[in-house]
Amino acid sequence: MKPTPIKPTPIRPGSALAAEFWEQGRSASCPVINIHAHPGPVYSGYMPNCRPADMVRELRKVGGRLMCVAPHSALFAPEIGNAEAESIVEEFPQEIRAYMTINPQYPELMLRDLAGFDKKRHIYVGFKLLPDYHRVRLSDRRYQAVFEFADERGLPVISHTYANSPYNGEAEVEKVVARYSGLKFIMAHCLKANWRAAAAIARQYPHAYLDLTAVSGQWGAVDYLCTHAGSEKMLFGTDSPWYGLHQAIGQLLSADITDDDIHNILHRNAERLLNLTDSEG
Amino acid sequence: MRFFDVNCFIGLPTVAIQKPVKTAGELLERMDRAGIEKALVWHVCQRDYAVAEGNRLLAEAIAPHKDCLTGCWAVLPNQWGELPPPQEFCEQMVKANVKALRVFPGMHNFLLRQETLGPMLEVMVKRRIPLILPITGEVGWPAAFDLLRTYPKLRCILSNVNTCGTERQYAPLLAGYSHVYLEMSEFILDGGIEAVTARFGAEKLLFGTGFPRRGHGGAMLALQHAAISAAEKAAIAAGNLETLLNWE
Ligand SMILES: [Zn+2]
Numbered sequence: 421m422k423p424t425p426i427k428p429t430p431i432r433p434g435s436a437l438a439a440e441f442w443e444q445g446r447s448a449s450c451p452v453i454n455i456h457a458h459p460g461p462v463y464s465g466y467m468p469n470c471r472p473a474d475m476v477r478e479l480r481k482v483g484g485r486l487m488c489v490a491p492h493s494a495l496f497a498p499e500i501g502n503a504e505a506e507s508i509v510e511e512f513p514q515e516i517r518a519y520m521t522i523n524p525q526y527p528e529l530m531l532r533d534l535a536g537f538d539k540k541r542h543i544y545v546g547f548k549l550l551p552d553y554h555r556v557r558l559s560d561r562r563y564q565a566v567f568e569f570a571d572e573r574g575l576p577v578i579s580h581t582y583a584n585s586p587y588n589g590e591a592e593v594e595k596v597v598a599r600y601s602g603l604k605f606i607m608a609h610c611l612k613a614n615w616r617a618a619a620a621i622a623r624q625y626p627h628a629y630l631d632l633t634a635v636s637g638q639w640g641a642v643d644y645l646c647t648h649a650g651s652e653k654m655l656f657g658t659d660s661p662w663y664g665l666h667q668a669i670g671q672l673l674s675a676d677i678t679d680d681d682i683h684n685i686l687h688r689n690a691e692r693l694l695n696l697t698d699s700e701g
Numbered sequence: 702m703r704f705f706d707v708n709c710f711i712g713l714p715t716v717a718i719q720k721p722v723k724t725a726g727e728l729l730e731r732m733d734r735a736g737i738e739k740a741l742v743w744h745v746c747q748r749d750y751a752v753a754e755g756n757r758l759l760a761e762a763i764a765p766h767k768d769c770l771t772g773c774w775a776v777l778p779n780q781w782g783e784l785p786p787p788q789e790f791c792e793q794m795v796k797a798n799v800k801a802l803r804v805f806p807g808m809h810n811f812l813l814r815q816e817t818l819g820p821m822l823e824v825m826v827k828r829r830i831p832l833i834l835p836i837t838g839e840v841g842w843p844a845a846f847d848l849l850r851t852y853p854k855l856r857c858i859l860s861n862v863n864t865c866g867t868e869r870q871y872a873p874l875l876a877g878y879s880h881v882y883l884e885m886s887e888f889i890l891d892g893g894i895e896a897v898t899a900r901f902g903a904e905k906l907l908f909g910t911g912f913p914r915r916g917h918g919g920a921m922l923a924l925q926h927a928a929i930s931a932a933e934k935a936a937i938a939a940g941n942l943e944t945l946l947n948w949e
Contacts, residue, residue: 430736430925431918445926465866469892478891481926615719637889639916640719662864664891670922671915674735 432673437682441669446483450683453690454479454487454665456578456608456633456657459508462492470661472508476515482665485687486696487516488578490548494521502533509543517694519548519578524562525555534569545694546576546604551587553580558592571602576693578606578631583614590617597625604693606655610635610645619648629693632685633657636668642675642685651681655690704737704921705939708833708860708886708909711762712745712755722913725762725770732769735917737910739769741801741942747775748805753784760797771946772799773833777809778817787824794830800946801858803833806840813844815851822852829948831856837863837887842870849878856880856945858907863887875901882941885920886911894927894937903933907942 432438440447459472469478470492479487491508493500505518520537522530537544547566551558558579570577579596581588590611597605608631610618622628622645630653635641645654658668672682690696711728713721722728725742732740742763747755756774763770774794777783784790794800802825806813813834815822825832834840834848836859849857859871862883868890874881875897883897886909890896897906908924910917924934 428736431921433734433736441922442925465864466868466872467891468896474892637887637915637919638719639913644719658891661891663889664893664923666926667889667919667923670918670920672918673922674916674918 431670435673435679437679438673441482441673444483445481445666448483450483451485451687452479452482452665452669453485453656453687453694453696454658454660455606455655455690455693456631457487457489457660458492458495458662459489460492460504462496467661472512472516475660476512478660478665479515482669484515484665486690486694487660488519488545488694489516490519490521490578494548495523495550495553498523498526498529501529506540506543513542517545518543519546519576520544521548521550522563522566523550523554524560524566527562527565530562531565534565537569546570546578549577549579549588551580551592552582552585555587557587559595563596567596567600567603571600574602574604576604576606578608581607581609581611581618583611583617590614590621594621597621597628601625601627603627604629606631608633608657610641613638613641615641615644616648619645622649622653628653629689630654631657632668632672633659634663636671636675639671639674642672643677646675646677646681651677651684652689654681654685655693656686702925702934703939704739704908705942706732706737706740706910706912706917707858707884707907707942709740709912710743710745710914712749712758714745715749718914720913725766728912729766729769731912731917735921737917737921739771739939741771741773741946743773743775743803747803748808752777752809756799760799763798767798770798771801772797773801773803774799775809776802776804776818776821778811779821780817787821790821791824791828791830795949800948801831801833803835803860804840805835806844807838813840813848822848822855825856826852826854829856831858831882831945831948833858833860833884835861836867837861845874849874849881853878854880856882858882858884858945860884860909861887861911864890864893872901875905881905882907882945884909885924885937886915889919889923894923895929898927898929898933898937903929903936904941906937907945908938
């Protein structure tokens with residue numbers, strides 16, 4: 421009797437990890453951590469999955485363990501500020517942690533929030549900065565208080581980064597990572613699309629990390645960053661509810677890197693960065 | 702699931718991308734690896750170099766692969782006779798296994814409207830030939846709206862529709878015209894497949910990857926696990942496009 425030919429796994433033939441994601445939508449050995457998400461509605465477009473409960477449902481679908489969020493309200497409505505972030509984490513303490521969003525346009529609100537941070541470590545994992553939108557340069561002295569705060573405590577700071585931006589471009593990012601080596605600086609969007617500069621910074625500075633949000637879709641970018649910075653410096657993010665989790669994982673599975681690299685990106689590095697114990701894989 | 706990719710290209714772009722795919726053979730190798738059965742393919746020289754030359758290069762490249770590669774040519778206004786007249790152009794399409802057209806009004810410096818492309822568009826409406834509109838950086842939304850107002854029966858595929866706040870742009874076109882379709886290569890909205898299917902119907906979505914600028918896996922895995930029926934998935938993955946290209 422002839423053996424039944426093994427059906428090759430779509431997207432990434434020969435990969436057990438891809439086979440699991442293809443068949444079940446998730447992998448038992450890969451508890452995904454999404455380090456970049458924004459619950460709630462936002463001015464720019466319609467987002468069907470923007471409620472926190474929808475986002476948690478989507479995270480569970482991919483076998484996700486955790487997502488770190490900065491609600492749109494914290495990014496764009498200073499009068500609401502971080503209040504919604506706190507209530508969302510309290511509603512979903514298993515699956516959600518928040519970044520404290522800093523809008524240096526309002527220094528008094530920033531100082532008030534910073535003063536409360538240490539008592540809310542069960543809610544916050546670090547800070548979220550959005551310089552392009554808040555129109556303040558990373559090197560502006562108004563950001564200094566948060567960098568010093570994070571630096572003393574070794575906390576993650578995730579910042580929007582884009583190539584050629586006067587607020588969060590290559591030069592601004594480099595100034596911050598060169599000055600503060602105690603904090604962990606996460607380059608959201610990897611200085612899109614200056615992969616070369618992003619990889620160089622991540623390689624040079626041990627405390628600089630690459631967040632693949634809106635990057636993994638560019639075929640070849642993940643391979644480049646992996647070769648030039650190493651998969652140990654790369655983190656998985658999706659900007660959910662903007663972009664879907666399965667499409668982002670599918671793009672990662674399309675990269676010409678190893679399954680081990682994909683494990684690093686999808687969960688292992690974030691587990692280390694966020695000091696999550698009892699790693700499941 | 703059988704996949705038929707509505708949006709991929711071959712050739713070396715003037716401005717390099719990370720991992721270009723130069724030949725039809727290389728494209729087929731990557732499609733095979735990913736598990737994609739067929740593709741509607743264009744040649745980057747159609748956009749970056751010269752339309753007629755690019756169309757010829759594409760026809761040559763796909764000729765040996767008729768069972769899995771279908772062509773998509775670019776088209777121009779014809780006031781200067783740069784391309785054969787519409788009927789003759791269509792006959793050449795049929796011979797070359799080219800089943801759809803696309804336009805690059807940005808790069809190619811023309812207005813996409815009746816005064817420029819009218820005779821060709823009238824033939825396309827009559828023969829049900831689909832037109833692919835690369836929205837981002839080429840056609841833009843106002844031109845797409847104006848075109849459909851003039852040619853409401855034109856089969857149009859909205860392509861390269863990125864997800865940074867375009868939901869309010871494409872929705873009126875999907876709602877208002879029965880022959881407008883959305884291709885998925887840059888449509889990566891969280892819950893987007895389910896939302897478009899529920900509101901406008903699965904017949905409005907076409908599987909596309911944007912390969913090799915984008916990878917194959919994103920649209921594939923998103924569709925595989927979308928919360929819609931198996932029949933709807935099959936239609937989006939291949940069926941809708943097969944129907945659209947069957948105009949001869
Ligand atoms: Zn973001």
